Every structure is written in structure tokens, then in C-alpha cells.
Amino acid sequence: MTQTPRSFQEIILRLQAYWAAQGCAILQPYDMEVGAGTFHPATTLRSLGTRAWAAAYVQPSRRPTDGRYGENPNRLQHYYQYQVIIKPSPPDLQALYLGSLEAIGIDMGLHDIRFVEDDWESPTLGAWGLGWEVWCDGMEVSQFTYFQQVGGHDCHPVSGELTYGLERLAMYVLGVDHVMDMPFNDPAAPIPLSYGDIFRQTEEEYSRHNFDAASTENLLQHFEDAEAECRRLLDATPDDPKTAKRIIMVHPAYDQCIKASHLFNLLDARGVISVTERQAYIGRVRTLAKLCADAFVQTAAGGWVPEGAVA
Amino acid sequence: MPDLLLELFSEEIPARMQARAAEDLKRLVTDGLVEAGLTYAGAGAFATPRRLTLTVEGLTAHSPTTREERRGPRTDAPEAAIEGFLRGAGVRRDQLEARADKKGEVFFAVIEKPGRAASDIIADLVPQVIRDFPWPKSMRWGAGSLRWVRPLQSILCVLSSETGSEVVAFDVDGITAGDTTEGHRFMSPGRFSVTSFQDYEAKLKRAHVILSASERAEHIRHEAEQMAFAAGLELVADPGLLAEVAGLVEWPVVLMGTIEDRFLDLPPEVLQTSMKEHQKFFSVRNPKTGRIERFITVANRETADHGATILAGNQKVLSARLSDAAFFWENDLRVAKAGMGDWLDGLANVTFHAKLGSQADRIGRIAALAREIAPMVGADADLAEEAARIAKADLRSEMVGEFPELQGVMGRYYALASGRAPEVADACRDHWKPMGQGDAVPTAPVSLAVALADKIDTLTGFWAIDEKPTGSKDPYALRRAALGVVRMVLENGVRLGLEQPLRASFVHIAVQRAEDCWAYFQAGNPALPDDSVFLSFYSAKDASFDGAGLVTEKLVEGSFFLSTEKGTMFDYPRIQTLIPVRPLNTLASDLLAFFHDRLKVHLRDEGIRHDIIDAALAKPPADDLFLVVARARALAAFLATPDGENLVQGYRRAANILTQAEEKDGVEYRYGADPKFAETDAERALFDALAQAQAAIKPALAAEDFAGAMTQMASLRAPIDAFFEAVQVNADNQIVRRNRLNLLHRIVETCGAVADLSKLEG
Structure with a gap:
């Protein structure tokens, strides 16, 4: 059987190698603050339209309300997700997934792996799918979803999405009880670094920032701006006057949607959004996500074909 | 006679859907077979996480040949x-x-x-059943268009008889039916073929799959009880969890683990909820102390280390979960012991509904209402108010934030920790009740006062802003709230006129909203525009605002405007949206009618017809639900007797003749029936009987002995029947006629003493 990995980064590297071997494009993280790997345009937008797709990547993710000043053994406001997205979902996706667990040192002969119903829904992305949370010995190690709708569009073909909570999974594989104690690089390296060496201070800083310091006035204004900019970009005529090409600015617009979503999360952490307002804000982000989805399917990457052309 | 074996093999089917799906498969396939002209001796359906299986035994091999004659033209x-x-x-x-x-x-x-072969019929039927299968939620996958609960991977369909077995050939979206299946995903990988149901079930067991859900559940229960017993402990029975867990495994292996000592002092509800909701663990209790001391988990496989790794992993996850819970518990206790002030302050920042203010606003109203209701239910007013003020504090606690289902339960612990009286603490837990149809209603007086106030405030609030349930839409669960009030009143025998607390509650809402606005303007926020209706409302009292008096007056009039008709004028959401313009009487009677509807639904389950309730409601006071139901029950029981049935006939006859005469003559015959104008014995006998009955009915009514009153009415049946037999009401002699009509009125009046019989249908 596979050797047990020795560090957080080794687990990431093994996942990268495994999914590369399965034919996925290994992408890099999206360079914006997102709440989950699903927000990466490689998932949200690429799950739309008819074109086949296969990608895997690490995505740093931020959940401002989960900040615990680095004290909680499992909760972080900044953490990593590993994301795999394949369209159309292959018939052996479950087996491929189980292979990835073996690749990171989970011995199928000793552990109890279970697929437990969990319907996934992202109200901010106007997306939902059916699938499971995957349990290893009672611990949720991944989310496994067949996308049914994204941005209000039916997915056809359907994408299979796998999301691994990397810290939690790694802590389990490495036998670590507190995330900050987890070896980030090889413990035998000349300069061994723990997760805490890298992130304890930032967790403190961001926890203070998210809960108490971020300017709510600015955040509210930025939210309005992002929303307006997203709409403005999508309202622009598809035909670029300078190049005379058809250029729909979906990704720049979607960046603004991502921004709005993160700003909302920060406002939520600051505790200035009431229960009723919450729904309204979520609805506003969802509207942007839908507009972006509508626009994406009008582009080549979204499967759009000029009239008269052959696909 | 061949047997059919059908297996639909898929990725993991949600546990909660399995039993129903197996039944649906059986029903749809057997119905289809019968409709196509086949018969069968028996059928059985099974489900595991990865398969739905159907066996149909003793199937006819062909459908019969049918002959139809049609008549044509000449x-x-x-x-x-x-x-x-x-x-x-x-x-x-x-x-x-x-x-x-x-x-x-x-x-x-x-x-x-000609008849068709069973295999042909099945080959047509099964794909149709698969395509139209009634999953509560289904999905597509890959590039296909077929829908199933999760990706459908293979189909096994075999017809077997003494002479051998054959695959029924068909194809659904590229999945071809065959005679092979898979065993346990991890313990017995690989496919194998089967020839019959017996062969299938036996081979599955060898491949580590127990086909029957009840066999898996029974195995789990038995093992778990034995393990607990061997440790001197007992399993906390949880049939719902047992059924779910049996749907998560094909090869159940029961393991018992320990809970670290440092968590054993957590409230048992916390341990149980955390273990059940997050981990699907069973709780194991020490029967001597009642403490939860261990857990039982069910794995889906055997391992070389006899489950040691699996158990260690589960224990670790549990420790992390319980560390969270213990952390919440300790933090919460600190706030509770300091009097819960932080939580109560925090509730001011939680919006209950944009138009109805914050949770703190709502608590203020409930506290005032609970005080008023307290004497009606025998509760101490101070305790009821105190309980109402802290009953929702635990919503701000960390524990309830994590486990919303522990709301109330935690409230009770925290109230006790804060030094509140036990009645107050119990009210924190019980004022949420009843949560649903099966849930018990609170019975302790303080809990009852707060529970009633809570639900009434919810109802009046949403009534005031016109957010009533429509059709199937009831987002604020107002029907449940009203039914809760009905049940609390009936099951506790609470005597109260509902209208009074309803009116009081509407006034509380209006006063609070008005004061809120007033404070807003007084604080120098945007000046009132000149054309504001709001201004004219307030100009009645210059600078000072007499909240309660003036608002109540306006509310009764129906002129409680707090907004302009031009729409949005203030950038202050609470004011923009406040427009309860209907008069208080209308609001209250409309809401009371809603209670009456709920009452009818509730009593329908008891077998009491809605028209019987209408008959009872027609007798004031209609807002004393306990009394209404007492009348309705007495009437229902009475109507079930031959006397009752006949008396109603007599009543109707009397009422019809009377109404016709009154319409014809343009006068009302109400008073002055006098025995001295009676001409026949039957007439005189009726006079006597009515006098006797009325004399007996009066004290019975005063004692609210409606059954007794109806028994008295029953004695009128014979004299009334005899009267109609012997007497022509519309006599030629006008004096005699008038006297008889007045006598009919006495029948109508007497028979209607408990309920208005004219409301009865039929």
C-alpha cells in the first residue's frame, strides 16, 4: 500500500499528481478572495454549456465568520479546498475519488468510507446539485456533487464536482489534533514549518479585522460598486468597437460578482446584516451570478457557436 | 410459473428514501404486470444503499389471448x-x-x-417504470438524460423457472439489462451472475450484503443492546436513527466507543444531539445515573484490526465535536450566570421581521401579554413576565447557534444557572411547544401563559401587516401557531375569551411601533414632511406623546397610518412599512375566524363535522374555545342518538313553518304563547313538556352541562312529534294560529339553547 504522507504539502502534491494522472488540467488558485473552490470560474462558469472540461486545483478560501484567532483546533477564516471538476461526470467517478484517498495514504482495508446524502446548494450562485458528503470513520472528508443547475441554468452535460477540505483531511491522515500543529513541509526538512508557523498570526489579524475592524461603511459602498460594475460590464455591447471582435466581458464581470459575495461575507462577520437583509443581499449576489451565467453561455467557452458555423 | 428478479443498482441512495422506493418499485411493476394481463402469486421488495430489488413469484408465462368483436356498417x-x-x-x-x-x-x-410472453411485457414495462419513477428528488448525470436518484449503474433482470433462467432483454439510456450484480463495495469487489432470487440473496450474503433492511436493523439493534448490556449499560432506543443507519450500510458492524470523562458532565441532551445529528451515533446510558457514558457507531465493513482504526477515528471526531460543545457550554454558562444580559441586549440586534421590529421588541410585547394572560391560566403574573423576558435568550447562546434543535432545552439550563425560579426555567424550555401535531402542549401555568402569549403575538403581528397564510403558503407557520393555541386551550381546559388578549396584543404592537417612530423623530432624524399623514396623527399631542391612549383610539377607528399614501418617504424602514389601517375590530374578528378554522380542522380528526362546530360557534361567546368545543361535543353526541336525529327533524319543521309564516305575515312570532289558547291535548302536552324542559335546561346551561341540557331536549321529541301529528298550525282562527306560531318559536328557542341547529346541514 501507499506510504503515509508526512506533511500537509505532501498531501496536496499527491492529490495534484493523482488527478493529473487521471487527465485533469491542474490549474492554479483563482487570484481573488472566494468563499469556496466552487467560486473559481473554472467551476462556476465552466460547468455551464456543452463543452467537455476536466480541471483540478487548490483554492484558498475565506469564511470571515469562521475566524477563531487561530485558537480553535479545526476552524479557520482562511483555509484550503481541493477542487476537482469533470464534465461530463465520468461513470466511474466514485471509484476515481476512492483512488485519490488511497493515493494520500488512506488504507481502504482499515477505514470505513461512506457516502452520506447531502444535497448541495449555493444560494449565492443560484446553483444546486445532488450527491453526498463522504465520511471516513465518521468524519466528513469531502463533498461529492453532481451539478444540476448553476446560475439558474440546467447543467447539460452534468459536471461531477469533488471538494476536499484539505486541513481537516490532512489532520486526519497525519494524526494531528490541532491544525496549527500540523507539519506544513517535511518535518525532517532543514527548516521545518508547521501550519501555525505560517498562519497563526494571520488568523489572529484577520479575526480581529473581520469581526471588529473592517470599515462597514466602505464594505457597503464596495458592495454597491461591485454590483454596479458587474451589471455595467455585462450591459456593454458584445461587439468591441476597437477590435471589431465579439468580446463579452464575462470573466471581468464575474470577478465583480465574486467581490460582492466576499464583501457580503465580511459584512456578515461584522454583524451588521439582519436576518431579513441577509436574504436580500444573497439575492443580489445571485442575480449577478445568473447574469454572468447567461452571458457565459453566449461565449465560445460556454459553447456558443456563431450562426452558420459548424460546432 | 416463472419468477422475476429485478435489481436496479446505483450509486448510494439516500437512507431516508430507500423504504419508500422499494415499495414504489413493487407497486409500479406489479400493477403494470397485472394491467398487461399477467397474474402472480407474491412479490417482495428490498433496498440497500446501492440497490432496489424486486422479486415477483409465480408469474404467468403469457398473458391470455383476447377476442373482441366490433359491429360495423351494413x-x-x-x-x-x-x-x-x-x-x-x-x-x-x-x-x-x-x-x-x-x-x-x-x-x-x-x-x-394474441397473448404476450411475460418477458416481452417486462421488457416494455420496466424501462417505463424506471423513467417515471417517483423519487422525491432525482438527478441527471454525465451526458445522458435519464433521471434517477443518483447515477444508475446496472440493471439485473432475470426470469427463472424449473427449466432455467433467462435475462429479460431491454435497454434504458444505454444501460443493458443483464444477470450480474456487485456485492459489497470494499469487502467483495467484482461482479457475479445469478439465476434466481434465492441464488441472488445467498450470493449477496456471501458477498457481504444483507439484502433486507429490517434484517440489518434487527442485527444492529441486537448487537448494540448486547454490547451495552455487557458493559452494564443500556442503549437509548432511537427507532428513527436505527432505520437511517440501516440504510447507510450493506454489512453492518456494530462498535462501541467511550466518551472522554471531561465531556460526561455536559447535559445529556447536548451529548445525544451532537452524537446523533453529526455522527449518527447511538447513545449508551448508565441506568443508575441516567448519564450518557458511551456511544455506538455502525461501520459498513469488517477489518483486519476488528474495527480498531474505525473506532479510533470516530472517537477522535466525536472528541472534536464535543470540545466545541463543551466550549460553547462553558462560555454560555458564564453569560447565564451573569444574568444573561449579553444575550438579551443582543436580541435587540436580531430582526424578527422588518415590519415587526427586533426580537427584543417582540419579547417586550410577549412579556406584557403574558402578564395579562397569567391570571386566566392560574399563573403568577410576575413569574410569567419574567419568564417571557428571558425565554428566547438562549437563541443568542453559542450552543443553540450550533444546535438550533436545542433551543428551549438550553434555555432551561441557562435560566437555572442564572438563578431563576424552576417555573421560569421550565417556561424557557416549554414555551416553544407544541412544535407539531404529535408534540405535547405545556401544562404548567407559567409555561402556558408564555406559550400562549408567544403564539398570539406571532399571529397578531403577521395579521397586522397582512401576511396571512394563503393556500399552501404559510411561511411563518401561522397555522401551526393557531393550532397550538387551540390545543393548549382545549387540552388544559383553559377558560378565556380569546378576543381580549387578541385585542390587547394588536394594541401592544401598534403602541410599540408608534413609540419607536416617535422616538425616531424626537431624536432629530428627518423632519416630518408637511403632507405626512403621520404628522396629523401626532400633531394631536404637541411634543409629548401619549402612546397607549392615542394609538389605541386610532387603532379602534382604523386610522392608524404611519406612512404616507405616496409610498416611501422616510429612509427609515420601520416607518415606511407600517400601515396597519384596518380597524381593531376587523383585525380581531378576522383573526378569530382563523382560529375557528383551525378548530374545525382539529375537531375533524375527532370526527366532529364542521357544521356542528358552526352550530356551536353561533352561540356567544364564540371566542371561548373550550366552551365552543363543549357545546360541539355535546351536540355531536346527541346527534348520534335516534332522539337527537328526530328532534332536529322536529326543530326544522317548526323553524320552517315559523319562518314561512313570519315572511308571509311580515311579523315576528316570538312571545306570548299561552296554554289557555291550546285546543288539543297534544298542544297542551307540548306546553307542559316545554315548560318542564326549559326549567331543567336553564340550570344545566348555567352549569355548562350541555349534555344534560340536550338530554332534556330529547324529552321533547315525543311531544313535538305528537303535536305535528295532531295539530294544524295554520288554523283558521287567527288567535289559535298566532298562539301556535308563538309555540313553535318556543320549540326553536328551546332546542337552540346549546347550539344553533339551523346551521346543521342535511
Whole structure:
């Protein structure tokens, strides 16, 4: 059987190698603050339209309300997700997934792996799918979803999405009880670094920032701006006057949607959004996500074909 | 007689859907077989996380040949008519028979449909069943268009008999039916073929799959009880969890683990909830102390280390979960012991509804209302108010934030920790009740006062802003709230006129909203525009605002405007949206009617017809639900007797004659029936009987002994029948006639003493 990995980064590297071997494009993280790997345009937008797709990547993710000043053994406001997205979902996706667990040192002969119903829904992305949370010995190690709708569009073909909570999974594989104690690089390296060496201070800083310091006035204004900019970009005529090409600015617009979503999360952490307002804000982000989805399917990457052309 | 074996093998089916799906598969397939003309001796359906299986035994091999005769046109009919008949019947000219008929010679077509082989019928039927399967939620996958609960991977469909077995050949979206399946995903990988249900079930067991859910559940229960017993402990029974867990495993392996000592002092509800909700663990209790000391988890496989790794992992996850819970518990206790002030302050920042203010606003109203209701339910007013003020504090606690289902339960612990009286603490837990149909209602007086106030405030609030339930939409669960009030009143025998607390509650809402606005303007926020209706409302009292008095007055009038008709004028959401303009009486009677509807639904389950309740409601006071139900029950019981049935007939007859006469004469016959104008014995006997009955009914009514009153009415049946038998009401002598009509009125009046019988249908 596979050797047990020795560090957080080794687990990431093994996942990268495994999914590369399965034919996925290994992408890099999206360079914006997102709440989950699903927000990466490689998932949200690429799950739309008819074109086949296969990608895997690490995505740093931020959940401002989960900040615990680095004290909680499992909760972080900044953490990593590993994301795999394949369209159309292959018939052996479950087996491929189980292979990835073996690749990171989970011995199928000793552990109890279970697929437990969990319907996934992202109200901010106007997306939902059916699938499971995957349990290893009672611990949720991944989310496994067949996308049914994204941005209000039916997915056809359907994408299979796998999301691994990397810290939690790694802590389990490495036998670590507190995330900050987890070896980030090889413990035998000349300069061994723990997760805490890298992130304890930032967790403190961001926890203070998210809960108490971020300017709510600015955040509210930025939210309005992002929303307006997203709409403005999508309202622009598809035909670029300078190049005379058809250029729909979906990704720049979607960046603004991502921004709005993160700003909302920060406002939520600051505790200035009431229960009723919450729904309204979520609805506003969802509207942007839908507009972006509508626009994406009008582009080549979204499967759009000029009239008269052959696909 | 062949047997059918069908297995639909898929990725993991949600546990909660399995039992229903197996039943649906059985019903749909067997119904389809019967409809196609086959018969069968027996059928059984099974589900595991990865398969739905159906076995149908003793199936007929063919459907019978059917013969149908159709009468056509006469033999001398125009050619076109005969051609049309041939097309319609699907036969050739030479297949027609000419037969003599009354009208001459007529063509007959004899259509013979040969029977079909069972395998052909199944091959048509099963794909249809799969495509139309009634999953509560289904999905697509890959590039296909088929829907199933999760990706469908293979189909096994075999017909077997003494002579051997054959695959029923069909294809659904590229999945071809065959005779192979898979065993346990991890313990017995690889496919194998089967020839019959017996063969299938036996091979599955060898491949580490127990096909029957009840066998898996029974195995789990038995093992778990034995393990607990061997440790001197007992399993906390949880049939719902047992069924769910049995749907998560094909090969259950029961393991018992320990809970670290440092968590054993957590409230048992916290341990149980955390273990059940997050981990699907069973709780194991020490029968001597009642403490939860261990857990039982069910794995889906055997391992070389006898589950040691699995148990260690589960224990670790549990420790992390319980560390969270312990952390919440300790933090919460600190706030509770300091009096819960932080939580109560925090509730001011939680919006209950944009138009109805914050949770703190709502608590203020409930506290005032609970005080008023307290004497009606025998509760101490101070305790009721105190309980109402802290009953929702635990919503701000960390524990309830993590486990919303522990709301109330935690409230009780925290109230006790804060030094509140036990009655107050119990009210924190019980004022949420009843949560649903099966949930018990609170019975302790303080809990009851707060529970009633809570639900009434919810109802009046949403009534005031016109957010009533419509059709199937009831987002604020107002029907449940009203039913809760109905049940609390009836099951506790609470005597209260609902209208009073309803009116009080509407006033509380209006006063609070008005004061809120007033404070807003007084604080120098945007000045009131000149055309504001709000301004005219307030200008009645210059700078000072007499909240309660003035608002109540305006509310009664129905002129409680807090917004302009032009719409949004203030950038202050609470003011923009406040427009309860309907008069208080209308609001209250409308809401009372809603209670009456709920009452009817509730009593329908008891078998009491809605018109019986209408008859009871027609007697004031209609807002004393306990009394209404007492009347309705007495009437229902009475109507179930022969006397009751006949008395109603007599009543109707009297009422009809009386109404017709009053309409005709344009006068009301109400008073002055006098025995001295009676001409017949039957008439005199009725006078006597009515006098006796009325004398007895009066004290019975005063004692609210409605059954007793109705028994008295029953004694009128014979005299009334005899009266109508012997007497012509509309006599020629006007004095006699008037006297008799007045006598009819006395019948109507007496019979209507408990309920208005004119509301009865039929």
C-alpha cells in the first residue's frame, strides 16, 4: 500500500499528481478572495454549456465568520479546498475519488468510507446539485456533487464536482489534533514549518479585522460598486468597437460578482446584516451570478457557436 | 410459473428514501404486470444503499389471448364507410363476417389479440417504470438524460423457472439489462451472475450484503443492546436513527466507543444531539445515573484490526465535536450566570421581521401579554413576565447557534444557572411547544401563559401587516401557531375569551411601533414632511406623546397610518412599512375566524363535522374555545342518538313553518304563547313538556352541562312529534294560529339553547 504522507504539502502534491494522472488540467488558485473552490470560474462558469472540461486545483478560501484567532483546533477564516471538476461526470467517478484517498495514504482495508446524502446548494450562485458528503470513520472528508443547475441554468452535460477540505483531511491522515500543529513541509526538512508557523498570526489579524475592524461603511459602498460594475460590464455591447471582435466581458464581470459575495461575507462577520437583509443581499449576489451565467453561455467557452458555423 | 428478479443498482441512495422506493418499485411493476394481463402469486421488495430489488413469484408465462368483436356498417353501406371501418378496426376485408341483424345484414370484425410472453411485457414495462419513477428528488448525470436518484449503474433482470433462467432483454439510456450484480463495495469487489432470487440473496450474503433492511436493523439493534448490556449499560432506543443507519450500510458492524470523562458532565441532551445529528451515533446510558457514558457507531465493513482504526477515528471526531460543545457550554454558562444580559441586549440586534421590529421588541410585547394572560391560566403574573423576558435568550447562546434543535432545552439550563425560579426555567424550555401535531402542549401555568402569549403575538403581528397564510403558503407557520393555541386551550381546559388578549396584543404592537417612530423623530432624524399623514396623527399631542391612549383610539377607528399614501418617504424602514389601517375590530374578528378554522380542522380528526362546530360557534361567546368545543361535543353526541336525529327533524319543521309564516305575515312570532289558547291535548302536552324542559335546561346551561341540557331536549321529541301529528298550525282562527306560531318559536328557542341547529346541514 501507499506510504503515509508526512506533511500537509505532501498531501496536496499527491492529490495534484493523482488527478493529473487521471487527465485533469491542474490549474492554479483563482487570484481573488472566494468563499469556496466552487467560486473559481473554472467551476462556476465552466460547468455551464456543452463543452467537455476536466480541471483540478487548490483554492484558498475565506469564511470571515469562521475566524477563531487561530485558537480553535479545526476552524479557520482562511483555509484550503481541493477542487476537482469533470464534465461530463465520468461513470466511474466514485471509484476515481476512492483512488485519490488511497493515493494520500488512506488504507481502504482499515477505514470505513461512506457516502452520506447531502444535497448541495449555493444560494449565492443560484446553483444546486445532488450527491453526498463522504465520511471516513465518521468524519466528513469531502463533498461529492453532481451539478444540476448553476446560475439558474440546467447543467447539460452534468459536471461531477469533488471538494476536499484539505486541513481537516490532512489532520486526519497525519494524526494531528490541532491544525496549527500540523507539519506544513517535511518535518525532517532543514527548516521545518508547521501550519501555525505560517498562519497563526494571520488568523489572529484577520479575526480581529473581520469581526471588529473592517470599515462597514466602505464594505457597503464596495458592495454597491461591485454590483454596479458587474451589471455595467455585462450591459456593454458584445461587439468591441476597437477590435471589431465579439468580446463579452464575462470573466471581468464575474470577478465583480465574486467581490460582492466576499464583501457580503465580511459584512456578515461584522454583524451588521439582519436576518431579513441577509436574504436580500444573497439575492443580489445571485442575480449577478445568473447574469454572468447567461452571458457565459453566449461565449465560445460556454459553447456558443456563431450562426452558420459548424460546432 | 416463472419468477422475476429485478435489481436496479446505483450509486448510494439516500437512507431516508430507500423504504419508500422499494415499495414504489413493487407497486409500479406489479400493477403494470397485472394491467398487461399477467397474474402472480407474491412479490417482495428490498433496498440497500446501492440497490432496489424486486422479486415477483409465480408469474404467468403469457398473458391470455383476447377476442373482441366490433359491429360495423351494413353490408350494403357505401364503400367509403366500409373502408373506414376496416381502418378503425385494423382488419382486412376478408376477415369481416357478415351476420344477419334486425336491420339487415351487417359486417362484424373479430379482432383477436394474441397473448404476450411475460418477458416481452417486462421488457416494455420496466424501462417505463424506471423513467417515471417517483423519487422525491432525482438527478441527471454525465451526458445522458435519464433521471434517477443518483447515477444508475446496472440493471439485473432475470426470469427463472424449473427449466432455467433467462435475462429479460431491454435497454434504458444505454444501460443493458443483464444477470450480474456487485456485492459489497470494499469487502467483495467484482461482479457475479445469478439465476434466481434465492441464488441472488445467498450470493449477496456471501458477498457481504444483507439484502433486507429490517434484517440489518434487527442485527444492529441486537448487537448494540448486547454490547451495552455487557458493559452494564443500556442503549437509548432511537427507532428513527436505527432505520437511517440501516440504510447507510450493506454489512453492518456494530462498535462501541467511550466518551472522554471531561465531556460526561455536559447535559445529556447536548451529548445525544451532537452524537446523533453529526455522527449518527447511538447513545449508551448508565441506568443508575441516567448519564450518557458511551456511544455506538455502525461501520459498513469488517477489518483486519476488528474495527480498531474505525473506532479510533470516530472517537477522535466525536472528541472534536464535543470540545466545541463543551466550549460553547462553558462560555454560555458564564453569560447565564451573569444574568444573561449579553444575550438579551443582543436580541435587540436580531430582526424578527422588518415590519415587526427586533426580537427584543417582540419579547417586550410577549412579556406584557403574558402578564395579562397569567391570571386566566392560574399563573403568577410576575413569574410569567419574567419568564417571557428571558425565554428566547438562549437563541443568542453559542450552543443553540450550533444546535438550533436545542433551543428551549438550553434555555432551561441557562435560566437555572442564572438563578431563576424552576417555573421560569421550565417556561424557557416549554414555551416553544407544541412544535407539531404529535408534540405535547405545556401544562404548567407559567409555561402556558408564555406559550400562549408567544403564539398570539406571532399571529397578531403577521395579521397586522397582512401576511396571512394563503393556500399552501404559510411561511411563518401561522397555522401551526393557531393550532397550538387551540390545543393548549382545549387540552388544559383553559377558560378565556380569546378576543381580549387578541385585542390587547394588536394594541401592544401598534403602541410599540408608534413609540419607536416617535422616538425616531424626537431624536432629530428627518423632519416630518408637511403632507405626512403621520404628522396629523401626532400633531394631536404637541411634543409629548401619549402612546397607549392615542394609538389605541386610532387603532379602534382604523386610522392608524404611519406612512404616507405616496409610498416611501422616510429612509427609515420601520416607518415606511407600517400601515396597519384596518380597524381593531376587523383585525380581531378576522383573526378569530382563523382560529375557528383551525378548530374545525382539529375537531375533524375527532370526527366532529364542521357544521356542528358552526352550530356551536353561533352561540356567544364564540371566542371561548373550550366552551365552543363543549357545546360541539355535546351536540355531536346527541346527534348520534335516534332522539337527537328526530328532534332536529322536529326543530326544522317548526323553524320552517315559523319562518314561512313570519315572511308571509311580515311579523315576528316570538312571545306570548299561552296554554289557555291550546285546543288539543297534544298542544297542551307540548306546553307542559316545554315548560318542564326549559326549567331543567336553564340550570344545566348555567352549569355548562350541555349534555344534560340536550338530554332534556330529547324529552321533547315525543311531544313535538305528537303535536305535528295532531295539530294544524295554520288554523283558521287567527288567535289559535298566532298562539301556535308563538309555540313553535318556543320549540326553536328551546332546542337552540346549546347550539344553533339551523346551521346543521342535511
